[in-house]
Amino acid sequence: MKDDWNDRAVPRLERPPAALTVRIDGVEIAAGPEDTLLTVARRAGIEIPTLCHDDRLKPTGACRMCLVESSDSRRMVPACRHPVQDGLTVRTDSERVRRHRRALLALYLADQPEGVAPGTELERLARHHGVEPGVPEVDAPRAKRTGDANRFIEFRADRCILCARCTRYCDEVEAVAAITLAHRGAETTIATNFGAGLLDTTCELCGGCVDTCPTGAMVERAAVSALDAQRPEEVVRTTCNYCGVGCQMDLHVDAETRTLVRVTSPAPGTTLNDGNLCVKGRFAYGFVNHPDRLTTPLMRGADGALHPTDWDTALDRAAALLGGVRDRHGADALGFVSSSRCTNEENYLVQKLARAGFGTNNVHQCAAT
Numbered sequence: 096m097k098d099d100w101n102d103r104a105v106p107r108l109e110r111p112p113a114a115l116t117v118r119i120d121g122v123e124i125a126a127g128p129e130d131t132l133l134t135v136a137r138r139a140g141i142e143i144p145t146l147c148h149d150d151r152l153k154p155t156g157a158c159r160m161c162l163v164e165s166s167d168s169r170r171m172v173p174a175c176r177h178p179v180q181d182g183l184t185v186r187t188d189s190e191r192v193r194r195h196r197r198a199l200l201a202l203y204l205a206d207q208p209e210g211v212a213p214g215t216e217l218e219r220l221a222r223h224h225g226v227e228p229g230v231p232e233v234d235a236p237r238a239k240r241t242g243d244a245n246r247f248i249e250f251r252a253d254r255c256i257l258c259a260r261c262t263r264y265c266d267e268v269e270a271v272a273a274i275t276l277a278h279r280g281a282e283t284t285i286a287t288n289f290g291a292g293l294l295d296t297t298c299e300l301c302g303g304c305v306d307t308c309p310t311g312a313m314v315e316r317a318a319v320s321a322l323d324a325q326r327p328e329e330v331v332r333t334t335c336n337y338c339g340v341g342c343q344m345d346l347h348v349d350a351e352t353r354t355l356v357r358v359t360s361p362a363p364g365t366t367l368n369d370g371n372l373c374v375k376g377r378f379a380y381g382f383v384n385h386p387d388r389l390t391t392p393l394m395r396g397a398d399g400a401l402h403p404t405d406w407d408t409a410l411d412r413a414a415a416l417l418g419g420v421r422d423r424h425g426a427d428a429l430g431f432v433s434s435s436r437c438t439n440e441e442n443y444l445v446q447k448l449a450r451a452g453f454g455t456n457n458v459h460q461c462a463a464t
């Protein structure tokens with residue numbers, strides 16, 4: 096069962112026939128030697144809450160949110176990294192487990208002096224378990240990153256629960272390790288080498304740290320005020336048009352002003368980009384609301400200036416002029432160049448237009464897809 100608090104819990108690859116059997120909440124489930132209690136439970140539709148887990152990353156067991164009772168241990172064990180053994184009996188919803196989850200969430204909320212960020216995994220988990228801020232605030236002197244002038248990513252240290260999803264993503268998926276856990280004890284925080292601003296590190300501004308963060312501690316800088324104000328937004332799923340890969344992206348549109356507030360990636364495991372975007376898809380969306388953006392065709396008039404027109408008129412004019420060149424100089428006097436920002440289907444149509452429409456093989460696309 097998929098719960099409202101965990102929209103990233105998507106069943107991943109089906110495993111080959113398994114040799115092991117475990118019993119989770121009374122249900123007997125087949126498992127393989129590579130499985131953890133979490134992967135087996137999710138395949139069987141049994142949800143276990145997680146915070147530091149991301150299917151794309153090696154499990155660390157940092158947050159303790161996924162603790163369950165298992166017959167091979169007197170203590171509760173982290174389901175995200177506990178290996179399956181044949182014959183294990185596991186309880187994911189006992190009173191002991193539920194008590195642990197509520198206590199842990201209460202502590203995490205107590206560690207959010209600005210209040211838990213709405214819409215985050217932590218907030219949804221707390222709401223699902225009926226946990227509200229109540230434990231006295233923890234006075235944890237987190238080191239704040241200062242002087243980072245990058246316009247894209249803001250780190251709000253007070254919201255960080257040190258799950259290390261951002262640093263592991265940066266290392267294991269993006270392979271640049273621009274950020275890391277730094278300091279010790281209550282001062283532990285996310286930092287860069289020598290406290291440099293992100294633009295002076297190996298950071299590629301992929302924004303993956305923002306997307307994977309379960310608490311809103313990593314956040315798109317341009318969207319901070321809209322997120323803080325909790326302005327109503329609509330989410331529009333679309334295809335990035337910067338290159339031919341076809342990454343899926345979610346556009347968050349302010350419901351009142353109809354402006355684009357931020358871009359996120361769909362949950363890992365649901366689209367071909369597996370939760371990832373590059374710097375262009377994630378942050379280079381300024382053209383969408385830009386006043387100079389062309390929204391109608393323009394046609395040059397007798398006065399030499401460009402004037403808005405409709406598509407039928409513009410296409411008729413283009414066809415007539417291209418046909419005139421072909422008639423006067425032959426089809427190979429024409430050449431068609433399409434854009435890497437077109438989809439494969441659009442590029443297919445351009446070559447069709449060149450070959451079938453005008454009879455030339457002079458056709459190219461700048462990404463050569």
Ligand code: SF4
Nearest residue numbers: 265298299301302304
């Ligand atoms: S934006 Fe990408 S590369 Fe930069 S710190 Fe975040 S995860 Fe690492």
Ligand code: SF4
Nearest residue numbers: 255256258259261308
């Ligand atoms: S910034 Fe977010 S993802 Fe990174 S350690 Fe803190 S809570 Fe986890």
Ligand code: FES
Nearest residue numbers: 156158159161175
């Ligand atoms: S999800 Fe298992 S310890 Fe964090």
